Structure formats: C-alpha cells, structure tokens
Amino acid sequence: MPLLGLGLYKATGEGEAENAIRSAALMGYRLFDTASAYKNEIEVGAGIASCGIPREEIFVTTKIWNNAQRIGNIEKAFERSLDRLKLDYVDLYLIQWPVPGCYIDTWHVFEDLYRSGRARAIGVSNFNEYQLDDLMMHSEIVPAVNQIEYHPLFNQDSIRNFCLKNGIAVQACAPLARGAYLNRDVLRVIAEKYHRSTAQIGLRWLIQKGCAVIPKSTREERILENSQIFDFELDLREMEAIDALNENYRSASIPEDLLV
Numbered sequence: 001m002p003l004l005g006l007g008l009y010k011a012t013g014e015g016e017a018e019n020a021i022r023s024a025a026l027m028g029y030r031l032f033d034t035a036s037a038y039k040n041e042i043e044v045g046a047g048i049a050s051c052g053i054p055r056e057e058i059f060v061t062t063k064i065w066n067n068a069q070r071i072g073n074i075e076k077a078f079e080r081s082l083d084r085l086k087l088d089y090v091d092l093y094l095i096q097w098p099v100p101g102c103y104i105d106t107w108h109v110f111e112d113l114y115r116s117g118r119a120r121a122i123g124v125s126n127f128n129e130y131q132l133d134d135l136m137m138h139s140e141i142v143p144a145v146n147q148i149e150y151h152p153l154f155n156q157d158s159i160r161n162f163c164l165k166n167g168i169a170v171q172a173c174a175p176l177a178r179g180a181y182l183n184r185d186v187l188r189v190i191a192e193k194y195h196r197s198t199a200q201i202g203l204r205w206l207i208q209k210g211c212a213v214i215p216k217s218t219r220e221e222r223i224l225e226n227s228q229i230f231d232f233e234l235d236l237r238e239m240e241a242i243d244a245l246n247e248n249y250r251s252a253s254i255p256e257d258l259l260v
C-alpha cells in the first residue's frame with residue numbers, strides 16, 4: 001500500500017473528485033480513498049479511468065457503511081461499490097465503523113471477498129484495540145489495515161503500537177485534522193526551519209511514526225504540497241514537541257447511530 005494517498009471525503013462538487021484524481025495522479029499519487037458513504041464512487045471511478053495510469057498501478061480503497069452492515073447484505077453492498085467505481089476489484093475494502101453486533105459477521109463475508117480476489121486486501125477503520133482483538137479472535141484473516149483518525153492533536157500511539165505488533169498497517173485519516181492544527185506555533189517554528197508548511201510537518205510526523213497518510217484536497221497546489229513530505233526528516237526533539245500537542249481532539253465525528 002502506498003504511504004501517501006488522496007482522501008476524497010466531501011469531494012462531491014461537479015467534476016471535483018475526477019479532476020483531483022487526474023491532478024494527483026500526474027503528481028505521483030497512486031492511492032485514492034473513497035467510501036460508499038461519500039457518495040462519489042462514480043466520480044472516483046471516472047477519475048481512475050481517465051487519469052492515464054494503468055489500473056494495476058493504482059490502489060483504490062472503498063468502505064462499507066453502517067446500515068449495510070446492519071441489513072447484512074455485505075456482498076451486494078460490495079458489488080454496488082464495484083459497479084459505481086466501474087472496477088472488477090478494489091485494492092482495499094474496509095469496514096468503516098465497528099458496528100456493535102455486526103462487525104464480526106461482516107468480516108466473515110469480507111474474508112470471502114478477499115478469497116475471491118475481488119478485494120485484494122481487507123481491513124477495518126475506527127477500530128480500537130478491544131475490537132481488533134475481538135475480530136482476530138473470531139476470524140481467520142488479520143485485517144491488513146486499520147484506518148484511524150491520527151494527527152498531532154489526536155495522538156494514537158497506543159493503538160498504533162498494538163496494530164504494528166499484530167502486523168496491521170496504520171493509515172491516518174483526517175491527517176490534517178481538517179485544518180485544526182495548521183496555525184499552531186510549535187508547528188510554525190519547525191515548518192520555518194525546513195521551509196515547509198505546517199501541513200507538511202504534520203504529515204511528515206505521521207510518516208515517521210510508521211503511518212500511511214491520506215490528506216484530502218481538491219486544490220492542485222495543496223495536492224502537490226501534501227505530497228512533498230519525503231525529502232526531509234524531523235529530529236527526535238521535534239517529534240517529541242509535536243507529540244506534546246496531543247489533546248485527543250477528534251475532527252471527524254462519530255456517526256450518530258453509534259452514539260448509544
């Protein structure tokens with residue numbers, strides 16, 4: 001899985017996802033992250049088809065939403081995603097949220113989708129250690145990925161360590177906290193030293209923690225900026241100074257149907 005990808009949540013304006021994918025592909029992005037809940041799989045599929053990069057070099061992630069898990073027709077939901085994307089396989093299929101009482105059954109169908117080759121890898125999102133343990137205890141295939149909100153204001157070192165110990169890759173979603181940390185002085189000072197933006201410092205901090213990142217932007221200059229994070233390195237003191245910004249701040253809300 002590429003370490004860098006383009007997030008596509010809220011890229012729903014006309015032509016937005018498609019244009020963003022085409023620009024990003026030219027700049028070297030190869031991973032595109034969508035979900036059935038984002039309501040843009042058709043446009044994402046169009047972007048993938050028209051971006052000029054061979055399908056086999058592109059990594060496409062999509063996710064199953066909570067109501068499909070409750071209804072229980074997982075395979076149908078997966079097929080609908082493939083139809084919308086106009087693809088015959090996805091590279092990664094994720095359970096977007098751990099719906100209580102459902103996620104283990106969902107995972108058993110995911111295991112079949114993996115075995116069929118139509119989902120090249122399967123994983124989860126927003127799972128904590130308990131839920132990962134529960135899943136692994138009741139299934140055969142260990143999730144390839146746990147996609148979790150992770151950024152300087154929401155340090156997830158504990159779950160990251162658990163995942164890495166169990167061979168689960170960590171992919172940081174909302175890695176820019178939707179802009180919430182970009183004005184912090186600690187980050188500004190470090191950004192000035194490296195002639196970078198605070199967004200690039202936050203993304204680099206995640207890469208150095210062993211996480212993949214999927215910042216979202218539909219603006220060309222920011223798509224480019226967010227990709228320029230592989231040619232400098234933060235030192236230990238800088239990593240620790242950024243660690244200290246943690247406030248357990250969540251920028252993406254937990255879906256209402258899970259707040260019981």
Ligand SMILES: NC(=O)c1ccc[n+]([C@@H]2O[C@H](COP(=O)([O-])OP(=O)(O)OC[C@H]3O[C@@H](n4cnc5c(N)ncnc54)[C@H](OP(=O)(O)O)[C@@H]3O)[C@@H](O)[C@H]2O)c1
Pocket residue numbers: 006007008009010033034096125126147172173174175176177178179182197199200214215216217218219222223225226252
């Ligand atoms: N699994 C899940 O439950 C889950 C939850 C949240 C997110 N995700 C995934 O993770 C992706 C990223 O998360 P996100 O979209 O919530 O938030 P994000 O990537 O943290 O932040 C995106 C916001 O920051 C702006 N932005 C992007 N680059 C910037 C830069 N260099 N400087 C200043 N502002 C910048 C974007 O605006 P512009 O577009 O106008 O540039 C957008 O408003 C999503 O798109 C989605 O694919 C998954």
